Amino acid sequence: MWRRGAAAVVEPWMCCSGGGVWMSYRPSVASGAAWLMWILVEVILCVVNVVEGNRSDVSQGRNPDRHKRKHSWRRGSLGEVTCSCVRVRFAEMSLKGRFLKPGDDSNYAEDRSDVEPTSGTSFIFNPNRNLSLQAQRQRLPVFSLRSHILYLLENYQTVVVVGETGSGKSTQIPQYLQEAGWGQDGMICITEPRRVACTTLAERVAEECDVILGREIKYVTEGLLVREMMADPLLRQYSVIMVDEVHERTLFTDILLGLLKKVQRKRKDLRLIVSSATVDADQLFRFFNHNATKDKTKDTAAVVSVEGRNFPVDVFYLQEAAADYVRSSVDTVLKIHTKEGPGGVLVFLTGVEEVDKCVSALREESSRLGEKGGKMQVWPLHGSLHNSDQLQAFLSPPQGVRKVVVATNLAETSITLPGIVFVVDSGFVKLRWFNGQSDALVVVPASQASANQRAGRAGRTRSGQVYRLYKEEDFATLSQATPPEMVRTNLSSAVLNLMALGIDNMLRFDFPSPPPASHLIAALDELFALGAIGEDGQLTRPLGQNMAELPLPPQLAKMLLVSGEHECSEEILSIVAMLQVQNVFIDPRGGQRHIARARQRNFQVKEGDTLTLLNVYKSYLRSGQSSKWCGRYFINFRALRRAVEIRGRMERLLMQCGVEMKSCGGNVESIRRCITAGLFPSAAFLHHSGCYHSVRTSLPLHIHPSSTLYTLPQPQWVIYHEVLHTTQAFMRDLTVIEPSWLLELAPHYYEKTQLGDT
DNA sequence: GAGCACTGC
Numbered sequence: 148m149w150r151r152g153a154a155a156v157v158e159p160w161m162c163c164s165g166g167g168v169w170m171s172y173r174p175s176v177a178s179g180a181a182w183l184m185w186i187l188v189e190v191i192l193c194v195v196n197v198v199e200g201n202r203s204d205v206s207q208g209r210n211p212d213r214h215k216r217k218h219s220w221r222r223g224s225l226g227e228v229t230c231s232c233v234r235v236r237f238a239e240m241s242l243k244g245r246f247l248k249p250g251d252d253s254n255y256a257e258d259r260s261d262v263e264p265t266s267g268t269s270f271i272f273n274p275n276r277n278l279s280l281q282a283q284r285q286r287l288p289v290f291s292l293r294s295h296i297l298y299l300l301e302n303y304q305t306v307v308v309v310g311e312t313g314s315g316k317s318t319q320i321p322q323y324l325q326e327a328g329w330g331q332d333g334m335i336c337i338t339e340p341r342r343v344a345c346t347t348l349a350e351r352v353a354e355e356c357d358v359i360l361g362r363e364i365k366y367v368t369e370g371l372l373v374r375e376m377m378a379d380p381l382l383r384q385y386s387v388i389m390v391d392e393v394h395e396r397t398l399f400t401d402i403l404l405g406l407l408k409k410v411q412r413k414r415k416d417l418r419l420i421v422s423s424a425t426v427d428a429d430q431l432f433r434f435f436n437h438n439a440t441k442d443k444t445k446d447t448a449a450v451v452s453v454e455g456r457n458f459p460v461d462v463f464y465l466q467e468a469a470a471d472y473v474r475s476s477v478d479t480v481l482k483i484h485t486k487e488g489p490g491g492v493l494v495f496l497t498g499v500e501e502v503d504k505c506v507s508a509l510r511e512e513s514s515r516l517g518e519k520g521g522k523m524q525v526w527p528l529h530g531s532l533h534n535s536d537q538l539q540a541f542l543s544p545p546q547g548v549r550k551v552v553v554a555t556n557l558a559e560t561s562i563t564l565p566g567i568v569f570v571v572d573s574g575f576v577k578l579r580w581f582n583g584q585s586d587a588l589v590v591v592p593a594s595q596a597s598a599n600q601r602a603g604r605a606g607r608t609r610s611g612q613v614y615r616l617y618k619e620e621d622f623a624t625l626s627q628a629t630p631p632e633m634v635r636t637n638l639s640s641a642v643l644n645l646m647a648l649g650i651d652n653m654l655r656f657d658f659p660s661p662p663p664a665s666h667l668i669a670a671l672d673e674l675f676a677l678g679a680i681g682e683d684g685q686l687t688r689p690l691g692q693n694m695a696e697l698p699l700p701p702q703l704a705k706m707l708l709v710s711g712e713h714e715c716s717e718e719i720l721s722i723v724a725m726l727q728v729q730n731v732f733i734d735p736r737g738g739q740r741h742i743a744r745a746r747q748r749n750f751q752v753k754e755g756d757t758l759t760l761l762n763v764y765k766s767y768l769r770s771g772q773s774s775k776w777c778g779r780y781f782i783n784f785r786a787l788r789r790a791v792e793i794r795g796r797m798e799r800l801l802m803q804c805g806v807e808m809k810s811c812g813g814n815v816e817s818i819r820r821c822i823t824a825g826l827f828p829s830a831a832f833l834h835h836s837g838c839y840h841s842v843r844t845s846l847p848l849h850i851h852p853s854s855t856l857y858t859l860p861q862p863q864w865v866i867y868h869e870v871l872h873t874t875q876a877f878m879r880d881l882t883v884i885e886p887s888w889l890l891e892l893a894p895h896y897y898e899k900t901q902l903g904d905t
Numbered sequence: 906g907a908g909c910a911c912t913g914c
Contacts, residue, residue, distance in 0.1 A: 698914035
């Protein structure tokens with residue numbers, strides 16, 4: 148184990164304030180390549196397309212004025228412009244939130260339109276669980292549409308199925324297809340975004356019918372099907388492909404939809420079912436309808452809606468938008484608590500800070516109310532909470548006590564809480580947003596789909612109520628759905644995958660939602676720098692090809708693939724696995740905090756966070772992968788367990804790529820060199836202004852307070868894994884490096900210049 | 906002195 152050591156020695160010649168040797172990014176290398184010029188021409192074409200085409204579903208759908216938010220543009224000292232989102236909480240409006248029952252007061256409008264079966268308020272409820280399997284199947288809402296769906300599939304290449312959770316579409320439609328004989332000339336394939344959904348659905352279907360799963364019906368993840376396309380681009384073994392949960396719009400959903408549309412042109416016999424929960428049916432229909440004429444009989448796609456199973460949810464809006472939605476949600480909860488009948492309350496806010504604020508305000512009010520106001524238990528719920536603390540939100544409160552859970556988005560999709568009857572929706576969500584260079588965390592208005600999803604959390608056992616902290620008119624101005632990942636994330640992985648599939652011209656690819664051209668350029672630029680793309684604009688062999696094989700961000704894939712040469716593949720594997728999981732260190736609230744910090748300090752090393760993570764991983768293995776050990780050191784056991792799993796998978800893939808498994812036996816420098824070889828585009832140096840500057844963009848950067856290096860004397864040169872813009876641009880997962888390594892390991896990317904040259 | 910949430914090849 149490496150221990151936290153003394154400060155790094157600062158060599159005077161590296162100090163930028165003293166002049167001397169300097170390092171600069173060589174933009175000429177990337178932009179000078181002929182293919183990049185050609186791509187720029189394509190970009191112009193693409194931009195024209197975008198302007199002419201229909202992109203309203205992306206970011207334009209949001210009305211920035213609605214929540215009186217403004218963007219402030221900050222100018223970096225060297226001319227770079229960064230965007231940070233400043234939240235202004237309805238500054239001009241100071242009316243307090245006040246809710247009444249429908250009919251009590253005309254100030255409050257009730258809206259039941261979004262509890263109609265075709266929209267998003269729903270929860271899974273199985274009233275027929277005592278019936279036989281066959282009887283249960285026939286009672287599912289989708290059963291009445293069985294022959295209609297089969298008819299449409301005979302006549303149209305694509306059928307868009309819009310239905311709620313609980314309608315049974317994911318388990319029943321594949322069986323209808325199989326019963327109708329679609330499984331005879333080829334397999335029926337259903338894709339899901341998550342692995343766990345694949346296994347549970349497959350098990351359920353196997354239980355219900357007598358087919359051999361994997362022979363006639365097959366559930367796969369979207370990513371796996373994309374991978375299958377690398378071997379068989381036309382997917383000849385399938386007769387029908389059903390893409391489920393399309394509304395989630397993951398990167399792979401969009402890649403898959405684009406690719407399947409391509410396949411359809413070549414394979415007229417291939418049938419496609421696209422199933423989605425929200426109202427984006429029309430967009431999907433237009434995307435898959437190859438009919439260019441106005442003659443509806445020539446349509447190649449059709450839409451069918453399936454009812455869900457919903458308990459009614461009453462929706463209330465504020466007469467005036469809340470000035471401070473945290474305060475307003477506290478008031479709303481108190482109003483519910485004193486005026487309404489029993490039932491749990493779930494509050495949706497955007498972040499940990501807001502959750503904590505709301506929880507303490509509610510606890511204060513609750514104790515002020517005392518016994519006469521009725522008892523209230525208030526629990527926070529967010530991802531960085533300790534496991535046992537998260538559990539509190541799930542437990543039933545004692546008789547006569549009302550449970551109030553204040554949560555982040557965590558409770559919207561990934562977790563279902565029992566006993567919730569009332570939902571308080573702030574109307575905002577914090578999202579990760581790629582700005583062309585780095586990711587930012589921005590607070591944005593939640594979409595209509597998201598609002599409906601939140602509303603659906605009210606009342607699993609009976610009808611519920613949702614209180615939205617904005618005006619009814621404002622609901623219509625919200626975007627229909629959260630923007631797909633494709634338009635708001637770093638695209639380097641997606642581009643690499645598409646290139647491995649033979650899509651050479653990314654800008655001409657038929658994306659369901661075209662990403663910004665600048666994001667594509669940034670991705671191509673990064674891949675070129677990493678050597679995954681050659682001068683000819685093609686994927687390089689074997690490096691680029693192998694990078695596409697690894698399910699990792701390209702920089703980490705590169706780092707792994709060169710780790711054999713640096714004789715530290717064992718260590719780099721562990722580091723990469725640890726970088727893939729979040730919240731390794733638990734940060735408890737209250738008195739335990741300093742104990743946790745002190746124990747976690749055992750793992751810290753002066754070389755940075757990556758090596759600290761390696762330390763944690765090795766120590767965890769030495770503990771026998773013990774959860775007790777994790778508890779003692781305030782290490783997230785689940786995260787470590789996942790890291791072990793990821794590492795195993797990566798190791799197998801890496802060996803397939805022909806990389807030798809070697810350990811450097813504690814030679815930290817070779818590990819740091821290897822990290823530099825992968826992450827070199829993300830280098831920063833300590834500027835005389837006191838903060839760091841990115842070598843590539845001169846963007847001012849700061850060490851994230853969670854970093855090992857935050858409390859140590861600042862090293863001159865660092866490499867980071869990612870930058871996250873919140874209050875400032877923070878570098879995370881740092882490694883201390885020598886600048887000479889940049890020249891040595893990435894001579895095509897960096898050149899030595901004298902101060903003043905840049 | 907700061908941490909939205911996931912997932913996957």
